[in-house]
Amino acid sequence: MNNNESTALGIIAGSLVGAAVGILFAPYKGSKTRQIIADEAVLAKEKLETELASAKDIIAKTTIDLKDRVVSSTETKQQTLEEQVNALAHDASHKADDVINTLEKKLTELKLKNKKLQKTS
Template sequence: MGKDSNIVLGILAGTAIGATLGILFAPDKGVNTRQRIADEAQLQKDRLATTAVDLKDKVAAGANDLRDRVATTVESQKQTLDEKVESIVSDASHKADDVITTLENKLAELKAKNKKLHKTS
């Protein structure tokens, strides 16, 4: 639990204890005192339920925000990876073209030397 939720629970617990002690020491009939205790317990239960719902909503919102940030980061990394792969493929394509051109030039040279050798024989 976070610091905020601990503070809220502490305040609620303190309020409940204080109200219960105040009612117990008040000069009133037992029936009235028990009814006040029951009413205060119900009020604190309702407050606690509301706090729990609020806390759940905050956690859900935080989880959604985290999920969205992770999705954005993953998408960004995917785009970066796609760009890098595209760059590598492009570089490899250019280098392959250079190798093919060099090989074609060497083949032409070899053909020329082969012609010379056939002419002299």
């Protein structure tokens, strides 16, 4: 017999001996043991359902909190962006006024030069 066969035989023999000892020394009859196992399974199921419901509540609250923070952050960034756009528009308006004033001055100067040229001709 090789090592693998010996190991397999040892596992089988140990399992049989363990099962026999378990049956001989069991504190309750089989039907009572099965009932205890069934009751424990029901309790475990109920506990798992309770914990799952609690986890769902935590996830829902966390999701709502995260959504609120994202909305708040987005609103703040939108206000900041609007302020920046308004500031740029304001600056551009002043720059446009400056350009118009400069062009009007140049136009006045050109008109004067044109009048002088027309008088001399």
